[in-house]
Amino acid sequence: MSDTGLELTETEGLAAEHALGVLTASERAQAERRMASEPAFAQAVDDWRRRIAPLAAEVAPVQPSNEVWPRIERALPVNDNNPQLARRLAFWRSATVGAMGLAAASLMVAVYLGNRPPVVIPAQAPAVMPMLNASLNTEGGQPLFVASYDPVRQALIITSLVPPGTDPLHVHQVWLIPPEDGVPRSLGMVEPGTAKTVPLDASISDLAHEGTEIAVSVEPLGGSTQAGPSGPVAAIGALGQI
Known part of the structure; x- marks a missing residue:
């Protein structure tokens, strides 16, 4: 919402979403290309970042237990074909890319969860193995995945x-490389601009x-x-743990 209480224009809304870090990978790439070619849009993004910074600074930091965030991540329904869910997942995952994602996370938690009753975690809750993340x-040093x-x-x-369509003549193949032997294990391909869940069998997990x-x-078509x-x-x- 703007300072006047009026609805944001499409351009202002996109600038605000980009500043918050809630765009999907493809939407973010489009927004950044637009920033490079439209100084007015780039200025709008910077204006929103300046508005967001003091709000995030006012949110008192709260250290959750080690069990909270793994439970939240597992409770999210992973559906790569749902743009709204993909946007929310991209928002939380962006925390591994930079400090801007952490500031936006604090702001969004204050906005969406501030009026809800606190979640009480039983004192004897079983230990939960934490999620591991990698940029x-x-x-x-440019993050691509x-x-x-x-x-x-x-x-x-x-x-x-x-960005989708960057190189239609090649595919991106994912590999797991354990430090024990340094031997790559293929986990299949991932399409540009998408998220993919890969179940691991016991020998790899x-x-x-x-x-x-x-x-x-970067491999030829077919892998x-x-x-x-x-x-x-690439x-x-x-x-590692965040």
């Missing part, structure tokens, strides 16, 4: 930040822990023709 970056591993469901969720690397290689990556590794990162 997959290029050699230059975000990965999250749920040790309870034994599933890896990988999100591509690459035992190798997914802190320090295990997740890599994405690698050998046991490991046959094309260049991005790589190690799993």
